Amino acid sequence: MIGDVSALLAMFALGLAASTFGAIVGLGGGVIIVPALLLLGPSMLGTDIDTAMAVGVSLGALVFTSLTSTLTFVREGKADLRSALFFSISSGPMSVLGASLTSLFDPDAFRRAFGYFMLFMVVLLLLRNRIKPYQGKWRYVRSYTDAAGARHEYGFNALPALVIGGVVGMISGLLGIGGGVLLIPAMVLLFRFPPHIASATSMAVIFVSAVFGSGMHLIRGEWDWLLVAALAPGALLGGWFGARISRRIGSVLLIRIMCGALLLFALRMIMT
Known part of the structure; x- marks a missing residue:
């Protein structure tokens, strides 16, 4: 699909912009890559790209984005890999199922329903300070001390983590968006993750979902090696760059960006 330098540069710029933004807020970047491929495919590449192909290529790029951003967050001590493992136990297999169903759903009805659900999640995030915090006890408790010396305690129980991870994996494989759009609000609102920890941990979960989901799309033929290869350099750089930028953004601003x-x-x- 890529036959000239201008198309290669366009794919590099798309991968860089989407991955930088995605790593900052923990969404992965698929929210930009998928619509860009669907809407701008004819102008950038000279051909139409169907939904399943766009989702498969997006997940392929997300593997590179989430890899570099997760490694950066781990070095900075922000990614909670033990918590990410819990979510990934179910997110990985469910992303395979979601990827196998991409071409079966009516795209218009599903996108609209999911869009309204996202609006609901935005309202919850904006009202998070007015929502009574969860007062129960978690089986798995974590703590984080920020740069100002304040200690934050958060945690989760296994079953909710597995259920949420499964839903995240399904959405990731189905839409190619990474799943952070669901995982981060759940971490912040239900489990009281600090926003920066939620974003960093989300990228680790996205890596697992992207590997499994892209593998299924590859098996189904919903994949283009040239497109993935063209997006990969920008995705690698953007994942690292976005992770570096995120540490300079305060929690309040980070929530607003989300x-x-x-x-x-x-x-x-x-x-x-």
């Missing part, structure tokens, strides 16, 4: 990302995604899902 809400803005979810809102844009919701509107795109509803209006297309």
Whole structure:
């Protein structure tokens, strides 16, 4: 599909921009890559790209984005890999199932329903300080001390983590968006993850989902090696760059960026 330098540069720029933004907010970047391939494919590449192919290619790029961003977050001590493992136990297999179902759903009805759900999640995030915090006890408790010396305690129980991980994996494989649009609000609102820890941990879970989901799309032939290879350099660089930028952004601003990302995604899902 890629036959000239301008197309290669366009794919590199797309991978860089989407992955930088995705790593900052923990969404992965698929929210930009998928619509860009669907809407701009004819102008950038001279051909139409169907939904299943766009999802498969997006997940392939997300493997590179989530890899470099996760490694960066791990070095900075922000990624909670033990918690990510719990979510990944179910997210990986369910992403395979979601990937196998991409071509079976009516795209318009599904996108609209999911878009309205995203609007609901935005409202929850904006009202998070007015929502009574969860007061129960977690089986698995974590703690994090921020740069100011404040200690934050958060945690989860196994069953909710597995259920949420499964839903995240299903959405990731089905839509190619990484799943952070669901995982981060769940971490922040239900388990009281600090926003930066939620974003970093989300990228680790996205890596597992992207590997499994892209593998299924590859098996089904919903894949283009040239497109993935063209997006990969920008995705690698963007994942690292976005992770570095995120540490300079305060928690309040980070939540606002998350809400803005979810809102844009919701509107795109509803209006297309």
